[in-house]
Amino acid sequence: MATRNEGRRASLWLFGPALGWLALCGLGLAATVLDESAWSAVERSRSTAVGSERCAACHPGEHESWHRSYHRTMTQRARGEAVLAPFAGEQLETLGFRATMSGGREHPHLTVERLEPEPGTDPVLLDVDVELTVGSHRYQQYVALVDRGGGPRERWRLPVAWHVELGRWIHVNEAFLTPGGAWGEAEDYLRHLSRWNDNCIFCHNTQPVPGLDASGRFDSEVAELGIACEACHGAASAHVDRQAWPLRRLLAGIAADEGDGSIAQPGRMSAARHADVCGRCHGNRIAADLAEVLREGDGFVPGHPLSEVSRPIQRGSTIAGQPGEPFTERFWPDGTPRLSAYEYQALQMSPCHLDGEGLGCGDCHTMHGPEPVMQLRPGHASAVVCGRCHEPASLSDAGMSGGHGRHGEAVACEGCHSPRITYGLLEGMMSHRITRPRPQDLRGRDDQPDACTQCHVDRSRSWAAAALAAWARGETPPGPDGQAPRVALDLLGGDPIQRVLAAHALTRPEAPVDPRTRMAWLVDVLDDDYPAVRWFGFRGLRRLAHAQGMPELEAELAAPGVMDDPGLRSQLVLELRERLGPGALAHDPERREALRQRQTHVAIWIGE
Amino acid sequence: MSPQRHLRLSLAVVALFLAMGLWLEAMLGLRSQGLLADELRRELLRLGHAHGALLGVLNLGLAWALERLCTPPAWAGRIRIAALVGALLVGLGFVGGGLWHGPTDPGPLVLAVPAGALMLVSSLVAVVLLRPAEPPSQ
Numbered sequence: 001m002a003t004r005n006e007g008r009r010a011s012l013w014l015f016g017p018a019l020g021w022l023a024l025c026g027l028g029l030a031a032t033v034l035d036e037s038a039w040s041a042v043e044r045s046r047s048t049a050v051g052s053e054r055c056a057a058c059h060p061g062e063h064e065s066w067h068r069s070y071h072r073t074m075t076q077r078a079r080g081e082a083v084l085a086p087f088a089g090e091q092l093e094t095l096g097f098r099a100t101m102s103g104g105r106e107h108p109h110l111t112v113e114r115l116e117p118e119p120g121t122d123p124v125l126l127d128v129d130v131e132l133t134v135g136s137h138r139y140q141q142y143v144a145l146v147d148r149g150g151g152p153r154e155r156w157r158l159p160v161a162w163h164v165e166l167g168r169w170i171h172v173n174e175a176f177l178t179p180g181g182a183w184g185e186a187e188d189y190l191r192h193l194s195r196w197n198d199n200c201i202f203c204h205n206t207q208p209v210p211g212l213d214a215s216g217r218f219d220s221e222v223a224e225l226g227i228a229c230e231a232c233h234g235a236a237s238a239h240v241d242r243q244a245w246p247l248r249r250l251l252a253g254i255a256a257d258e259g260d261g262s263i264a265q266p267g268r269m270s271a272a273r274h275a276d277v278c279g280r281c282h283g284n285r286i287a288a289d290l291a292e293v294l295r296e297g298d299g300f301v302p303g304h305p306l307s308e309v310s311r312p313i314q315r316g317s318t319i320a321g322q323p324g325e326p327f328t329e330r331f332w333p334d335g336t337p338r339l340s341a342y343e344y345q346a347l348q349m350s351p352c353h354l355d356g357e358g359l360g361c362g363d364c365h366t367m368h369g370p371e372p373v374m375q376l377r378p379g380h381a382s383a384v385v386c387g388r389c390h391e392p393a394s395l396s397d398a399g400m401s402g403g404h405g406r407h408g409e410a411v412a413c414e415g416c417h418s419p420r421i422t423y424g425l426l427e428g429m430m431s432h433r434i435t436r437p438r439p440q441d442l443r444g445r446d447d448q449p450d451a452c453t454q455c456h457v458d459r460s461r462s463w464a465a466a467a468l469a470a471w472a473r474g475e476t477p478p479g480p481d482g483q484a485p486r487v488a489l490d491l492l493g494g495d496p497i498q499r500v501l502a503a504h505a506l507t508r509p510e511a512p513v514d515p516r517t518r519m520a521w522l523v524d525v526l527d528d529d530y531p532a533v534r535w536f537g538f539r540g541l542r543r544l545a546h547a548q549g550m551p552e553l554e555a556e557l558a559a560p561g562v563m564d565d566p567g568l569r570s571q572l573v574l575e576l577r578e579r580l581g582p583g584a585l586a587h588d589p590e591r592r593e594a595l596r597q598r599q600t601h602v603a604i605w606i607g608e
Numbered sequence: 609m610s611p612q613r614h615l616r617l618s619l620a621v622v623a624l625f626l627a628m629g630l631w632l633e634a635m636l637g638l639r640s641q642g643l644l645a646d647e648l649r650r651e652l653l654r655l656g657h658a659h660g661a662l663l664g665v666l667n668l669g670l671a672w673a674l675e676r677l678c679t680p681p682a683w684a685g686r687i688r689i690a691a692l693v694g695a696l697l698v699g700l701g702f703v704g705g706g707l708w709h710g711p712t713d714p715g716p717l718v719l720a721v722p723a724g725a726l727m728l729v730s731s732l733v734a735v736v737l738l739r740p741a742e743p744p745s746q
Contacts, residue, residue, distance in 0.1 A: 006682040014690040014730045018697075018723040025719040058712040061647055243712075250718070253710030 032247045042242065042262040045301050047235035049207045049223030054240060065368040071227035073136035074204045078108050082133050084140045085162035092160055094171040094564055096184035097125060099160045110158055125186055131155065134204055138425045139163045143196045151217030155196035159189060174531040175426050177496045178605045198294055203281035206231045212294040232266055232277050232367065234302040239263035264302035272356025275347055276306035283344020285310035286317060312345050329604045332448045336433045338497050340424020346432035382413040397471060406471055419451035420504065423497050426535060428504030439464035446489065449498065453486035454505045458513045461486045488584035491524055493595030495604055499525060499533045507540035519544050520580040526573050538563050611675055614688040618667035625660030625699055632657055652706025652714055660699025663728065667691050670735065678740035691731040697724025
């Protein structure tokens with residue numbers, strides 16, 4: 001009897017606590033499974049933002065990959081490492097004004113003074129502490145509190161920016177496609193002094209609320225500076241509340257693959273809804289109710305159609321109260337966007353998108369990959385993505401030498417089907433409208449580039465059309481046809497975007513034309529009326545000089561003031577002309593002059 | 609459970625979880641994405657391998673201690689079962705929680721880990737506190 005009691009005592013001591021724990025877990029799991037409120041659909045539109053640090057607790061890997069991204073650093077407090085420019089007393093003289101950047105990275109400060117003030121007037125145009133940084137990849141812009149009638153919380157983007165690649169200051173006028181402006185005119189100098197509260201705030205922050213009141217004053221709030229988790233996944237308070245119970249989380253893997261509905265998962269959305277999440281910022285839009293947006297924010301809930309709150313700007317879009325179609329200059333004649341931040345529209349126009357059922361942003365990009373630049377999926381190759389639908393063997397001329405497109409390995413799918421015909425952020429970018437190259441359709445037209453001649457920069461469009469036709473017949477492509485190269489025509493007589501893209505095409509390393517010839521042509525844009533076009537010329541020459549092993553020329557092109565001072569620039573153009581040879585179409589001076597004249601008729605004024 | 613069976617099964621537990629280590633190394637060597645691309649799974653399988661093997665060794669020590677300390681037979685047999693089952697629950701709880709898990713947390717099988725840990729702790733405390741059935745021979 002004593003032994004039996006001892007045995008019971010032993011069993012109770014040894015197994016009791018564990019069995020008690022397992023019984024509790026069983027009850028808890030059963031209660032969780034049966035609790036309808038733990039699994040029912042969640043109304044996310046009532047969620048509020050919780051901040052990225054809360055997300056890190058459960059999603060450390062995703063938080064870490066986001067932390068490395070340029071999305072995170074899109075807007076930051078201007079302190080310490082966030083500030084990329086030295087602010088060590090550098091000066092930049094533009095249009096008769098001198099900007100002085102001082103205070104170091106801990107207390108960045110900007111002063112702008114007139115070089116030649118009127119007697120008795122205050123020479124100081126701006127004298128502000130920098131509060132925020134915007135951008136960190138290509139160039140970094142700066143924002144300060146300046147009350148210009150919008151109240152003490154009104155913020156303005158300042159007129160100078162730090163170019164990361166070049167490691168130098170630029171005036172923001174250089175990044176816009178507008179003419180240079182008049183010397184000493186404050187209005188021209190401050191042309192792009194943009195108000196943060198009703199512009200930058202939207203796409204460069206998380207859950208922005210401009211807070212414009214009836215008196216025209218701003219009380220702007222953002223849930224988090226920069227583009228954080230909740231910009232794409234939506235406000236997460238409902239998700240955090242639901243996942244607070246540990247047993248709910250333990251059962252999450254067994255419950256459903258589609259997630260619990262408490263948070264938006266762009267990776268699990270259709271191509272259309274996923275594109276809506278990205279298109280909120282990568283697709284300029286017209287708000288359904290602008291006054292409401294300026295008061296409360298855009299009201300977009302990731303996972304819902306973007307069309308509920310806005311419509312994308314297209315070439316033919318109109319605005320109530322404004323005459324005509326104010327956005328035509330932002331698009332090529334066939335409706336393809338020619339500026340960045342219109343990738344959404346471009347994707348929607350692509351046949352591969354299949355009206356939202358086919359190719360989407362997530363097929364090429366991932367926000368949680370290892371590579372922050374372009375955020376392409378690890379091991380991304382366009383041939384693999386395209387090959388999911390377009391069986392390589394089924395493509396035209398697949399069996400011929402060089403395969404489909406006949407360029408072999410030298411040119412990937414995007415080289416011909418997504419040509420670099422988009423301008424943005426001082427870059428020539430690939431179009432996100434996937435098209436078939438058809439130069440024959442553009443013969444006799446000067447208003448749109450084609451994929452073939454953007455790479456074959458020394459060839460005409462009629463040559464490109466003939467070459468494509470010859471390939472289709474299985475023949476060898478013809479040699480040069482003696483017609484003017486398309487890129488030369490754009491460089492000398494195109495509108496500012498065409499000139500920028502022509503200069504960019506001449507700079508690309510894959511262009512199959514002698515680099516010295518391309519450099520000589522680039523000299524043609526160094527005295528362009530548009531600072532952005534000149535900038536492309538200077539940068540292109542510097543890159544080609546570097547590639548050609550011409551360090552002296554590279555240094556000469558990077559010398560202080562040479563880009564901004566008209567006198568120094570003219571001198572440099574003369575020197576370069578002698579050194580590099582004649583420019584584009586130099587054998588036909590009358591045509592050159594006619595093209596230069598044409599430039600003045602195609603002047604445009606558009607933003608970044 | 610007899611002392612001999614306890615020793616044999618303890619060695620079997622050590623062998624089982626050491627073999628699992630070989631399997632994990634092979635998966636790493638073969639760059640298995642099911643393991644490499646899933647950090648939570650990798651961590652839990654490692655925990656299962658390490659805990660299982662170490663707790664198997666602990667059972668070997670326990671088997672020796674039970675004999676050496678002349679733990680009363682009514683307790684000794686149950687301690688052997690509790691310690692062995694505890695080691696298996698901890699090791700396999702981690703493995704199961706890692707193989708079938710949700711987006712952020714282990715799967716529900718990981719709840720077996722605390723149960724196993726409680727059995728092991730109870731076993732060790734019992735061995736420490738219990739008086740010998742007969743005084744150990746000098």
